[in-house]
Amino acid sequence: MIKLVLFTIAFGFSIHLNSDASLTDSQKLIVASHGLYSTTVELDVNEIKKLLALGANPNFADDAGATPLTYANVTYALSPTANNLEAVKTLVEAGSDIDHVENWGTGILHLAIVRSYNPEALLDVLQFYLNKGANPNVISFENRSPLLTALPTGNLDVIKLLVSKGADLNHRAEVGNVLHFAVSAHRSKGTATYDLIRELINDEDKIHEFANEPNQAGTTPLGYAASTGNLGVVKSLVEDYQADINHANFAQLTPLDFAIK
Structure with a gap:
């Protein structure tokens, strides 16, 4: 055989x-x-x-x-x-x-x-x-779309291509919305990805909604941004979109906890 x-x-x-x-x-x-x-x-x-x-x-x-x-x-x-x-x-x-x-x-x-x-x-x-x-919206494990998969890579050209071909900016995966994924890119890439996704959404009310929306673990994008140490994104989420700095997820972890982990 x-x-x-x-x-x-x-x-x-x-x-x-x-x-x-x-x-x-x-x-x-x-x-x-x-x-x-x-x-x-x-x-x-x-x-x-x-x-x-x-x-x-x-x-x-x-x-x-x-x-x-x-x-x-x-x-x-x-x-x-x-x-x-x-x-x-x-x-x-x-x-x-x-x-x-x-x-x-x-x-x-x-x-x-x-x-x-x-x-x-x-x-x-x-x-x-x-x-x-x-x-462009085919779903992978954990309900992830290609766009959500691309956001943490910080590849801006790929992100723009997917959106230009109809990728859904409103799609949510188990671990969050587009802001959760965008701010997960490390430091400078995270800043550029965060700025691009805000530009592509082009709706301040929608960005405010995303910025304060917890994922299935109860974590908001601020927790993700804090975990990468991206001060610029953290400040923007708090100052521009009133993200709650004391919000605790289901494990009782706050953005401060994520920042010092």
């Missing part, structure tokens, strides 16, 4: 593709699209095209619910070469579902955002996905 062991993108547990004789073409497509988390790998685009021509299913999912595009997407994020981008585009053109969410609740857009270390490459692939009809 042939046993091929792969690992899921976000959480690292093993999955298995088993066959008594050989892998199916769809299983082979998973293998061909998997970069083994290398930062130097080059996917074999010709092999991917050959398997698709033989009838391999571009939406075949392994035991983790990951498709060939899931793996090629992460391969490009880690090794953003023209060849690997072509592999991504080939799968999408063949009908791979850009809005697919794997079993642990992580979508294609979310994975691209959290796995990429190259801002320009990330912008290129997100632009491609969105132009191909990707849903």
Whole structure:
């Protein structure tokens, strides 16, 4: 028996593709699209095209619910070469579902955002996905949208792109609204992200509402800003939007507690 062991993108547990004789073409497509988390790998685009021509299913999912595009997407994020981008585009053109969410609740857009270390490459692939009809509001685990996932990274170009393509500024996840996520970016990135999100909301009453809104743990954006040590954002939340400096979450932690943790 042939046993091929792969690992899921976000959480690292093993999955298995088993066959008594050989892998199916769809299983082979998973293998061909998997970069083994290398930062130097080059996917074999010709092999991917050959398997698709033989009838391999571009939406075949392994035991983790990951498709060939899931793996090629992460391969490009880690090794953003023209060849690997072509592999991504080939799968999408063949009908791979850009809005697919794997079993642990992580979508294609979310994975691209959290796995990429190259801002320009990330912008290129997100632009491609969105132009191909990707849903900018597809939901990942904890009810997170791609926008909420992008905000803590401080990548302003990605944030602006998502909003320009219809990302919902009013969407809430379990851990909060856009301000919770924006102020989570560290220091200077947090300031720039906070300023940008206020500009994009462009409604002082709405910003005031967000600034004083607790998440499911009872924590307001002020607690998050205090935890990053971002004095400028803390002052703005308190002085501009009357955020309560004594507000305690369900664990009885105040912004001061977050600041000294």
